[in-house]
Structure formats: C-alpha cells, structure tokens
Amino acid sequence: MATSTKPRQQAQRAGRDNTRIQNVRGSKIIIGDGGLGILGRLAAVATILGTIIALLVAMRPDARHRATPQPSYSTTASPAATPVFARVVNSGSDGIYTYPQPRRGAHYPDGYLDGSLVEVVCQERDGENVRDRDPAPGQPSDWAVWNRLTTGRWIPDMWTDLPKVPGSAPPHGLPRC
Structure with a gap:
C-alpha cells in the first residue's frame, strides 16, 4: 500500500443554497468565504470595544461613589406633600x-x-x-x-x-x- 506525502485536500461541496461548504479538521464548518464577512467582523469588533469601555467606566474609582441625581422641583410647595x-x-x-x-x-x-x-x-x-x-x-x-x-x-x-x-x-x- 502506497502512502502519499501530499497534504490532504479539504473536501468541498455545495449546500442547498449553492453556498460553498468546506470541511475543516473534522467537525468545524466554514460557510461562504470562510468567515463572518466584513459587516459581521465590524459588528464583533464594536461589541468587544463596547464591552471593554463599559467595564472601564464601571471600574473607575469615582463611579462607585457618584451620587444618584435627584429630581428638581420648581414649586416651593413640599414635593412630599400629598396632593x-x-x-x-x-x-x-x-x-x-x-x-x-x-x-x-x-x-x-x-x-x-x-x-x-x-x-x-x-x-x-x-x-x-x-x-x-x-x-x-x-x-x-x-x-x-x-x-x-x-x-x-x-x-x-x-x-x-x-x-x-x-x-x-x-x-x-x-x-x-
């Protein structure tokens, strides 16, 4: 039996919607051009950046001690007065x-x-x-x-x-x- 030294080629076939499907290392499947596409990549980056910014803001020392804003009233009557x-x-x-x-x-x-x-x-x-x-x-x-x-x-x-x-x-x- 002869053993080939050529690298194994990835099997390619067309899916139901004629999108190219490639088998990669067993169970991983890549659809289309092999990734998320430009919009998908931008959305993923924006999500990651938003999460990082939210964490940084929450970790700021003054953020934990900031007073909750209180509503202001324009009347001189007591805001706690029962109408x-x-x-x-x-x-x-x-x-x-x-x-x-x-x-x-x-x-x-x-x-x-x-x-x-x-x-x-x-x-x-x-x-x-x-x-x-x-x-x-x-x-x-x-x-x-x-x-x-x-x-x-x-x-x-x-x-x-x-x-x-x-x-x-x-x-x-x-x-x-």
Whole structure:
C-alpha cells in the first residue's frame, strides 16, 4: 500500500443554497468565504470595544461613589406633600385651560372638562383675578386663587369644587405656592 506525502485536500461541496461548504479538521464548518464577512467582523469588533469601555467606566474609582441625581422641583410647595383631589365644576361646555403661570394669557392647548378629577399640590392666593359671568349659587364672581397641579400647570380655582375660603390660608391643609 502506497502512502502519499501530499497534504490532504479539504473536501468541498455545495449546500442547498449553492453556498460553498468546506470541511475543516473534522467537525468545524466554514460557510461562504470562510468567515463572518466584513459587516459581521465590524459588528464583533464594536461589541468587544463596547464591552471593554463599559467595564472601564464601571471600574473607575469615582463611579462607585457618584451620587444618584435627584429630581428638581420648581414649586416651593413640599414635593412630599400629598396632593388634594378636586373636581372641575361649572366650567361650561368648553371646560378650562391649563396655564404655565397663575394668570391668564398664553395657555396650553389641553384642559379639563366638567367632572374631571385634578390633583392640586398648592394654591397661589394672589394670582390674577378671574371673573365668572354666571357664578354657581354660593360661589364668588371674582376670585384670584389659582391651583398648581401635580403636572406643574395651573388652573383657576374658580372652577373647582374646593371650598372658596377667603383669606391667605388655603383650604384642606393645602400649602401656599
């Protein structure tokens, strides 16, 4: 029996989709041009670099001691204050708009219709005076009190079911804004 000194050639055959398949050292199979292709190689490199950068950032000494950012509040009312629920009433068929400040003028396009429930966090007792041409019985026709909502927007207190208490103290333990 003769022994050949020629290197063994790799067997080649075509797969179902006519992609060249090469048998390499027994069980390892290389499909196509023998690798991932340029996009696959770039993706693999990007993944490896991203992992290395994430590990380096996590290992930085100051990263472990960095304070967690805290939210900031633009209202002077206590952020821990429990909001008071109020219902929009007597606002007519158009409802009421929300405002960026406790006065009329530029308003947001959204608002609340009669019966809507709102969450009030504080009251501004010296806002712009609001006049109701047809006040409900027992309600004032002029009222300068505005309610700040949990959304940060303002609505006139005139059209809520909160008690209309004169003076500088808001009702129901609401803080002043």
